[in-house]
Amino acid sequence: MAxxxxxxxxxKTDDLAGLEAGLDALEAVQVTRTPVREVLVKKVLPPLVAVxxxxxxxxxxxxxxxxxxYKLPAPSAVWDSLATMWLQGTLFDxxxxxxxxALLGFLMALAIGTPLGLLVAxxxxxxxxxxxxxxxxxSLPSVAWVPPAVLxxxxxxxxxxxxxxxxxxxxxxxxxxAGVDQVPPLFLRAGRTLGATGLRGARHIxxxxxxxxxxxxxxxxxAFSWRSLMAAEIIASSPELGLGLGQLxxxxxxxIDMPGIFLAIILILVVGIAIDLLIFSPLERxxxxxxxxxxxx
Amino acid sequence: xxxxxxxxxxxxxxxxxxxxxxHVSKSFAGPAGRQLVLDDITLDxxxxxxxxxxxxxxxxxxxxxxxxxGLDRPSxxxxxxxxGRPALMFQEHALFPWLTAGKNIELALRLxxxxxxxxxxxxxxxxxxxxxNGAYGKRVHELSGxxxxxxxxxxxxxxxxxxxxxxxxxxxxxxxxRDVLHGELTRIWEETNLSVLFVTxxxxxxxxxxxxxxxxxxxxxxxxxxxxxxxxxxxxxxxxAVAELSLEITEELRGEIRRHGQH
Numbered sequence: 393m394a395x396x397x398x399x400x401x402x403x404k405t406d407d408l409a410g411l412e413a414g415l416d417a418l419e420a421v422q423v424t425r426t427p428v429r430e431v432l433v434k435k436v437l438p439p440l441v442a443v444x445x446x447x448x449x450x451x452x453x454x455x456x457x458x459x460x461x462y463k464l465p466a467p468s469a470v471w472d473s474l475a476t477m478w479l480q481g482t483l484f485d486x487x488x489x490x491x492x493x494a495l496l497g498f499l500m501a502l503a504i505g506t507p508l509g510l511l512v513a514x515x516x517x518x519x520x521x522x523x524x525x526x527x528x529x530x531s532l533p534s535v536a537w538v539p540p541a542v543l544x545x546x547x548x549x550x551x552x553x554x555x556x557x558x559x560x561x562x563x564x565x566x567x568x569x570a571g572v573d574q575v576p577p578l579f580l581r582a583g584r585t586l587g588a589t590g591l592r593g594a595r596h597i598x599x600x601x602x603x604x605x606x607x608x609x610x611x612x613x614x615a616f617s618w619r620s621l622m623a624a625e626i627i628a629s630s631p632e633l634g635l636g637l638g639q640l641x642x643x644x645x646x647x648i649d650m651p652g653i654f655l656a657i658i659l660i661l662v663v664g665i666a667i668d669l670l671i672f673s674p675l676e677r678x679x680x681x682x683x684x685x686x687x688x689x
Numbered sequence: 690x691x692x693x694x695x696x697x698x699x700x701x702x703x704x705x706x707x708x709x710x711x712h713v714s715k716s717f718a719g720p721a722g723r724q725l726v727l728d729d730i731t732l733d734x735x736x737x738x739x740x741x742x743x744x745x746x747x748x749x750x751x752x753x754x755x756x757x758x759g760l761d762r763p764s765x766x767x768x769x770x771x772x773g774r775p776a777l778m779f780q781e782h783a784l785f786p787w788l789t790a791g792k793n794i795e796l797a798l799r800l801x802x803x804x805x806x807x808x809x810x811x812x813x814x815x816x817x818x819x820x821x822n823g824a825y826g827k828r829v830h831e832l833s834g835x836x837x838x839x840x841x842x843x844x845x846x847x848x849x850x851x852x853x854x855x856x857x858x859x860x861x862x863x864x865x866x867r868d869v870l871h872g873e874l875t876r877i878w879e880e881t882n883l884s885v886l887f888v889t890x891x892x893x894x895x896x897x898x899x900x901x902x903x904x905x906x907x908x909x910x911x912x913x914x915x916x917x918x919x920x921x922x923x924x925x926x927x928x929x930a931v932a933e934l935s936l937e938i939t940e941e942l943r944g945e946i947r948r949h950g951q952h
Contacts, residue, residue, distance in 0.1 A: 408869060408872040408873070408876070409820060411869055412820055412835075412869050412873070413820075415833070415835060415865065415866060415869060416821075416833065416835070416836055419833030419834070419835065419836070419866075420831070420832070420833060420836075578779065578781055578783050579783065579785065581760060581779075581783070582777075582779065582783035582785075584760060585758055585760070585774070585775075585776065585777040585848075586796065586797045586800050586844075586848065587774065587800040587801065587848075588796075588800055592800065596796060596800070597785070600785070600787040600788075601785070601787070603787065679787075682787070682828060683786040683787055683828070683829075683830065684786060684828060684829065684830025684831070685786075
């Protein structure tokens, strides 16, 4: 360094500030949101086209009389069933009976699965003891729990909730365990240097870092809740239990009412998809987007 | 930052060292029994001093930094950091992606015990110090690599430790950005009177930044030699004096590496 006088030092720091501002401007990552039109064309249109195609193929098969009408009803017959239920005012009662059960069951599964998952993830002995059982339970179809639940609790709502819990709790707990396991060790080290150890570490580092895995577990937990409930409703029908979507399906079989069966299946599918689309997907997307983890396709 | 600077200077007058590493050894269980990684390291970092630890792969420089940071314990010897828990910066920015840049800094303040009402203002001040005034509400993924490291620096400074440990913090950056961050680090070090222990394998970077360069030998890591750097700041990595000393140190480093090929 030939010149070390203050003016040159000052201009040098100014240089640095300017250079830095330029670099920041050049390298700043532009985050843009997709316009609504593009969302409509790229995300909404394709599934609509697919549904239209399915309906078309269905109608063609019916028109070609590939099988007896009582085996394959026309789309219009299913639509008529829907209209009848709507006019009778039973449609929303049936939907609400099942949806309210599933959501309440899911919330209970959430309340049990979350602390259970934390225990399994953080306490080595608990993990060794019940970790394998918990992940094994996920592969057990929850319909298997219906017969014992009926014998334990009788034909009551509590039996439905038991089946939902046995189906959904393992999913939620396992999702949280997976989320905690995938927390990068670097975050834990950084947290420790900042003084986040023990409970403070769990609260400020581990829980937020595990959130994406936890949400994925919740999503799966909802799917399991809904499936378990449908299994329970189909098998265990009783006048005291009220009419849910599962019973609607079972009634269709008893009455050899194919349009009613189709309607029940479609409604079960629609509810499952709707809850996912309205609650879980937006939640998951907003978490992933805020972390820059959402890859634009 | 005025408060932080004053505090650091107060402490500087009380203690004689920011870090004292005495006869520290560290061994790990390896496939061939216990492996000695660090062998009898003794090193003082004076208050306000900038020291770089230089060495090839396997010299245990990151291990030593982890020991000083308190993330691991030495097998033998003692480490004293009178200023409390040192701040640590990694090669990766290690910012938390679920928080904004500002909130990352505020978390460090919160964990240090700064009252809620003062956190936001202090975070803004720290962002200004690293010249990122507008970055408070930015998410980590919206920042460039250089900006992320500056936020990480601000977060490390938020710990208000008088010792900053840096583990190759600029190794993953492009040359121009690294150059700028060298300038920033020098400026902040001069403004805050921090003590810095900076690990690198880049000789020129070591000479560009430090008052003292400590060369570690590899497997096990021992202090091989050290140099005092008498070149006046602000330096540049291209300066002839920096290049000259770098050449000398590189020769020594190469000698250390060559020894490992001979048996």
